[in-house]
Amino acid sequence: MGQHDGNVDRTVAAYTELEPSLHPVTDHAISLLTSLIDDAGINYLAVSGRTKSPASFAAKARRYEGDASVDPLKVITDQVGTRIITYVRSDVLAVADLLSEHFTVLDDRDMGQETAREGRFGYSSRHLVVSIDPVGPDGELPEYDPLRCISVQLRTVLQHAWAEFEHDVRYKGTIPPEQVPDLDRRFTLAAGLLELADNEFTSIRDRLQAGLSGGTITVDVADPRISPPELATFLAGRYSSAGWSRTEHYEWIATLLLELGIDSLDALSALLGDVDSSTVTNAMGYKYPPGAVRRLDDDLLVSLGDRYVELPGNERRREPLRVRLAKGSNHDKQEEKDRD
Numbered sequence: 483m484g485q486h487d488g489n490v491d492r493t494v495a496a497y498t499e500l501e502p503s504l505h506p507v508t509d510h511a512i513s514l515l516t517s518l519i520d521d522a523g524i525n526y527l528a529v530s531g532r533t534k535s536p537a538s539f540a541a542k543a544r545r546y547e548g549d550a551s552v553d554p555l556k557v558i559t560d561q562v563g564t565r566i567i568t569y570v571r572s573d574v575l576a577v578a579d580l581l582s583e584h585f586t587v588l589d590d591r592d593m594g595q596e597t598a599r600e601g602r603f604g605y606s607s608r609h610l611v612v613s614i615d616p617v618g619p620d621g622e623l624p625e626y627d628p629l630r631c632i633s634v635q636l637r638t639v640l641q642h643a644w645a646e647f648e649h650d651v652r653y654k655g656t657i658p659p660e661q662v663p664d665l666d667r668r669f670t671l672a673a674g675l676l677e678l679a680d681n682e683f684t685s686i687r688d689r690l691q692a693g694l695s696g697g698t699i700t701v702d703v704a705d706p707r708i709s710p711p712e713l714a715t716f717l718a719g720r721y722s723s724a725g726w727s728r729t730e731h732y733e734w735i736a737t738l739l740l741e742l743g744i745d746s747l748d749a750l751s752a753l754l755g756d757v758d759s760s761t762v763t764n765a766m767g768y769k770y771p772p773g774a775v776r777r778l779d780d781d782l783l784v785s786l787g788d789r790y791v792e793l794p795g796n797e798r799r800r801e802p803l804r805v806r807l808a809k810g811s812n813h814d815k816q817e818e819k820d821r822d
Contacts, residue, residue: 490543493554497543497561498536504628508533508562511632515564518584521802523727523773524568524576527639531564559589559611559626560633567642570684572771573725574608574636579770581634585612588623588631606673607645608636640676640683644669687726706745707736716747717774721759727775734795735775741793742786757781765810784810 512531519526539561543554568574581587589611613631615624624630637645648669708716710732717724717732744750759777762784766772772780783790783806790796791803 489550490540490547490554493543494536494540497539497555500555500628501533501536501539504533504562507629508564511562511564515566515632515634518580519566519577520728520731521776521799522576522580522770523724523731523776523779524580524770525573525726525728525773526577527567527569529564529566531562534558534561534563555628556626559631561628562631563633563635565635565637565642567637567639569639570687571638571680572684574638576725576770576773577636578608578610581610581612583769585632586615586617586624587612588626606637606641606677610634610636638680638683640680644673644676707733707740708745708747708750710736712747714774716750717778720754721774721777723771724774724777725771727773731773731775735778738782738790738793738795741795742782742790754781754785757785762810765812766806767809780806780810783807787811 508531512529515531516529519529539554539558542558546552546554546557566577568577578590582590587610589609591609593607593609611626611631611633613624613627615627615630617623651665710729713732713736714726718726739745739750742753744753759781762780763772763777765784766780783803787807791800791807796803
C-alpha cells in the first residue's frame with residue numbers, strides 16, 4: 483500500500499467515525515427544509531434526504547488518491563444530502579431563492595444550464611451547498627462543515643425521473659460496449675423530450691391559473707370551511723403572479739379562516755377589502771416569489787395583527803408570525819412618516 487492509499491484509508495476511517503453523528507443532522511435538515519418550503523407556500527412534490535454511507539464516501543475519496551492537497555472531508559460536500567422535487571421549473575427557482583434567504587450559499591451549480599451551454603441535452607438538476615453559518619465580517623464564506631452544512635438537489639419531477647432511470651441503467655446494469663452509443667443517443671433524445679414536457683407543464687399551469695375564474699367547482703357541503711378548490715380559484719384571481727400552493731395548504735388556511743368566522747368567499751373578500759396586498763408583500767422583503775397561500779397568510783396577519791397570531795391554529799408558529807407582523811408594521815410606519 484502506498485503513502486497516498488494510507489491517507490485515503492485514514493480519511494475514510496475518520497468519516498466512518500463521524501457518520502453516526504450526521505444522521506440526526508440529516509433528519510433535522512429534512513424537517514427544516516420542509517418547514518421552510520411549507521411556510522413559504524411553494525408547491526412541491528417531495529423533500530427527502532440521506533446521510534452518505536462510508537462505502538459511498540470511500541468511493542468518492544478514492545478519486546483524490548495522489549493529490550495530497552485535497553482533503554476529501556472538505557471537498558465531498560454531500561455528506562448530508564437532501565433532495566427537493568417540484569412540479570415545474572419556476573418552483574425550482576423559487577426554492578433556490580428561498581434557500582439563499584435563509585442560509586449562506588457556499589456553492590450553486592445549475593447542471594442543466596451547464597449541459598445546455600455545451601449544446602447538449604442531459605442531466606438537469608440544481609445543486610446547492612448551504613451553511614447555517616453567516617458570512618464573515620470581510621465577506622469570506624464559512625468553511626464546509628458537515629455538521630452545519632446541507633447539500634441540496636433541486637429538480638422537477640420529470641428531471642428526477644430521467645436522472646433516476648439513467649442512474650439505474652448506467653450504474654446498476656451491465657451495458658454491452660457496442661450498445662453504449664445508441665444508449666447515449668436515446669438518453670439524449672429522452673432528455674430533450676422531457677425539457678419540452680417541462681415547458682408544457684409550466685404553460686399548462688400558467689394557463690389554468692389564469693383561467694381559474696371559470697368552470698364548475700365541487701364543494702363538500704358537510705365541511706363548513708371554504709373548499710380548497712374555491713379558495714384556490716379566489717387566490718389565483720387575487721394574487722395572479724403567485725404560484726400554486728400545495729393542496730393541504732389550502733385546507734390549512736381554510737381552517738384558520740374558519741377560526742376567524744370566515745366561511746365564505748364573500749366574507750373573505752370583505753375582510754381583505756382594504757388590504758393592499760402588493761404593499762404587504764413588499765414589506766416582507768421576500769427574495770423568492772411567495773405562493774398564494776403565503777400571500778393570504780401575510781394579508782391576514784397584517785390586517786388582523788395579534789388577533790390572527792393568537793388563533794389556536796397558529797400556536798406553533800406565533801414567534802415567526804410576530805417577526806413578520808413587525809415587518810409589516812414598520813413598513814406602515816415608514817410610509818406614514820414619508821407622507822408627513
